[in-house]
Amino acid sequence: MSISEYRTMSRPVLSGLPATGQTRRLTPGGGPGVVGRCRDHARSALEDWGWLPTTDPDQQARADDVLLVVSELVTNACRYAGGPDQLVLSATAHLLRIEVLDGSDAPPRPRVPHAPGQLGGHGLHAVALLVGRWGHAPLAGRPGKVVWAEFDVP
Structure with missing residues (x-):
């Protein structure tokens, strides 16, 4: 095993965060590719925060779960x-x-x-199975809502 592989494996999840945490925002715009742009944004944040790349299969699975939840929530917003x-x-x-x-x-x-067995309608059920908590709330001061999901960091 190389030193870089060892460092990638041994670093803690979200090690790249400042002590106070960090927030990343994307205004994805409309049109084709919005789900992909959001997934790419999420993947980039996970890479910057030290979650990816990884050789730990559990950490990789958790990162895949995060990207799937982003895809499901953005797809529902589109639909x-x-x-x-x-x-x-x-x-x-x-x-x-x-x-x-x-x-x-x-x-x-x-x-x-x-x-x-039915086609479609599985996204929010999948989200509920993958995350610790999820929900929605109205936006303050303007029409609309926020749909949120939270993962506990292992």
Whole structure:
């Protein structure tokens, strides 16, 4: 094993953060590719914060979960709310929070009953399985909402 491989494996998750944490924001714009732009933004933040690259399979799986949740929340904003206005990633040594802001006041609605064999309607159920907590709130002072999800940092 090379020294650089050892350093990549042994560094703590989110080691690249300042002690007070850090927030990254993206205004993705509309049109084709918005989900990909948001995923790329999230991947770049995970790289800067020391989560990626990794040779630890558990850490890689957790990073993949984060990117999947970003994709699901942004896809829902595109499908049901006219697209995301902003993607916000906030991280501390103990928590990674994803926020997707959009201009719709309508809350996200998981399909009930959930039918695993049915086409579509699985995104919010997947989010609920992958994260520690998720929810939504109205935006202060303007129309719209924020849909958020939180990962506890291992």
